[in-house]
Amino acid sequence: MAKIQLNGKKISIKSNSSILDLLKKYKLNNKKIAIEHNGTIIQKINYNKKILKNDDKLEVVHFIGGG
Amino acid sequence: MVVRLNNKYLKIAGKKLKSRLIVGTGKYKNFLETAKAVKASAADMVTVAVRRINITDKKKPILTDYLNPKKIIYLPNTAGCFSSEEALRTLRLAREMGGWKLVKLEVLGDKKNLYPNMIETIKSTKTLVKEGFKVMVYCTDDPLLARQLEDLGASAIMPLASPIGSGLGLQNKINLSMIIKQSKVPVIVDAGIGTASDATIAMEMGCDGVLINSAIANAKRPVLMAKAFKDAVISGRNAYLAERMRKKYSASASSPLKGMI
Numbered sequence: 001m002a003k004i005q006l007n008g009k010k011i012s013i014k015s016n017s018s019i020l021d022l023l024k025k026y027k028l029n030n031k032k033i034a035i036e037h038n039g040t041i042i043q044k045i046n047y048n049k050k051i052l053k054n055d056d057k058l059e060v061v062h063f064i065g066g067g
Numbered sequence: 068m069v070v071r072l073n074n075k076y077l078k079i080a081g082k083k084l085k086s087r088l089i090v091g092t093g094k095y096k097n098f099l100e101t102a103k104a105v106k107a108s109a110a111d112m113v114t115v116a117v118r119r120i121n122i123t124d125k126k127k128p129i130l131t132d133y134l135n136p137k138k139i140i141y142l143p144n145t146a147g148c149f150s151s152e153e154a155l156r157t158l159r160l161a162r163e164m165g166g167w168k169l170v171k172l173e174v175l176g177d178k179k180n181l182y183p184n185m186i187e188t189i190k191s192t193k194t195l196v197k198e199g200f201k202v203m204v205y206c207t208d209d210p211l212l213a214r215q216l217e218d219l220g221a222s223a224i225m226p227l228a229s230p231i232g233s234g235l236g237l238q239n240k241i242n243l244s245m246i247i248k249q250s251k252v253p254v255i256v257d258a259g260i261g262t263a264s265d266a267t268i269a270m271e272m273g274c275d276g277v278l279i280n281s282a283i284a285n286a287k288r289p290v291l292m293a294k295a296f297k298d299a300v301i302s303g304r305n306a307y308l309a310e311r312m313r314k315k316y317s318a319s320a321s322s323p324l325k326g327m328i
Contacts, residue, residue, distance in 0.1 A: 007119040026122055032131055033120060034163040036156075041163050059119065061160050065101055065130055066116025066146050067091030067231070067280035 004056045013052060020048040022058070033062050077276050079253055080169050080201035080222040082140065084111040087270065088300040089142065089255065091280025095289065098133040104283055105134060107293035112140040114171055114278065116147065117157045117164075136165060142203070144171040149184070151191040158200060169222065170195070173205040181231040181258075185212050189219065196220035205257050208242035210249060217252055224250055225278065228269065229259030232281040236265040240272065247273045263292070263299035270303025271311070 001012050006022070013022060019042060023030050035042045036059040042050055052058070076083040090110045095101040105113055113134060121127055134141075143161030145154040151174060158170045172191055176184030183205055189212070195202045196219060203223040204216050213224045226246055229235035236259065237243065247254050253275035260266055266277045279296055286292035 007122055009122070028120065028122075032129070032164070034117075034160040036160060041159055043163065059160075060122070061117050061164070062120045063115040063130055063136075063141060063143065063161075063164065064118045065092035065095060065098070066144055067093040067114055 002052055002054050002056075004052050004054070004058060006058050007060055017052050018048050019046075019050045019052065019058070022052065023047065028060065033060050035060050077253060079203065082169060084140070084276075086110050086112075086297070086300070087276040087304055088266070088296055089114065089276060089278040090283060090293070090296075091144075091278065092130065092134065093146075093280055094284035098128050098130060100289060101130070102133040104289045104293040105139065107290045107297065108279075108283065109297045110139075112142050114142045114144045114146075114280070116144055117161050140169070141165070141167065142169060142171050143167055145173045147175070148173065149175050149178075149187075151187045151194070154187070154191050155194060158195060159198075162200070168199060169201040169203070171203045171205065171225070183207055183227070185209070189215060192216055192219045192221055203255070208239045208246065210242060210245040213246045213254075214249060217250055221252060223253040223255050223275075225255045225257035227258040228256050228265065231258040232285075233259050234261030234282060234285070235259050236261045237268055240268075243269070243274070244272055263295040266296055266299040267303035267306070270300055271306045273307055276300070 002015055003012050030044055037050060038057050077087045086109050088108055088110045089112045090105055090108045091114045092101050145157045148154040148157055154172060154174050161167050174184050174187040174191055175181050185207055192202055192204055201222040203225055204221045205225045206213060206216060208226040216224055229238040255276040255278055256269045256274050257278040260279055260282050269277050283289050283292045
């Protein structure tokens with residue numbers, strides 16, 4: 001298990017999970033989002049390569065209504 | 068007066084917009100109302116914000132379900148950012164999301180009046196231009212700062228008419244007209260417009276476009292107000308191109324005196 005922070009919330013995930021695994025777990029469409037991993041933007045092509053470790057901070061954002 | 072005769076399109080960073088009205092997508096009752104208002108406005112471009120996704124409630128509808136980014140241009144905005152770092156972070160994420168290079172920069176300086184922090188805005192513009200972004204910049208109505216933004220490579224200058232969401236209309240016509248006269252990039256009045264006639268006046272003054280959110284979303288009937296703004300912007304633009312009559316301080320009869328009985 002690894003404990004990470006996802007959008008400010010603490011969650012537990014299986015060890016050796018990649019960002020892509022996490023997106024699948026939460027059923028998120030990777031075309032409509034952008035991800036920051038410990039302050040660095042991760043390109044979509046690297047979602048399956050990036051393995052999440054304890055205390056990692058992940059921000060998953062999308063577009064919402066705004067002025 | 069230099070009349071910008073290219074009336075067919077509003078061209079921003081190579082993008083051709085048929086409508087000179089850009090609308091925001093915030094503050095609506097729900098996404099259906101947003102979509103209806105956007106349709107009624109006939110805008111080609113809408114502003115959007117970048118926020119954390121709701122992980123726990125994925126059944127909630129999202130904006131892209133109602134406004135297809137392939138059919139309407141999404142203009143990512145940094146609304147709510149109070150520093151250059153926050154704004155840059157937001158726009159870099161926006162670019163990653165869908166390859167958007169055309170963005171709206173807005174760095175605020177005060178929570179109460181939401182006035183732009185121009186020091187941070189200028190700093191951010193420099194960095195974004197260097198990184199290949201096409202930046203439309205929300206700014207104060209200071210002609211010197213507007214020129215500086217243009218010199219730094221801003222794709223459009225977006226001065227406020229009055230504070231964001233205030234509906235106070237054009238409180239700074241002299242400054243706005245100075246900015247319009249000097250700018251070679253599009254000038255789009257952003258923030259403060261309260262009703263359709265404000266937009267007409269801005270367009271009559273020679274603005275290249277207007278950006279409206281609260282005035283439509285906070286109207287009692289937003290969809291009808293969206294249509295009012297569509298017509299208002301077209302009217303104002305046509306009046307500007309037609310070049311209005313000169314003001315005189317004496318009357319001039321409209322009917323000929325010859326042949327009077």
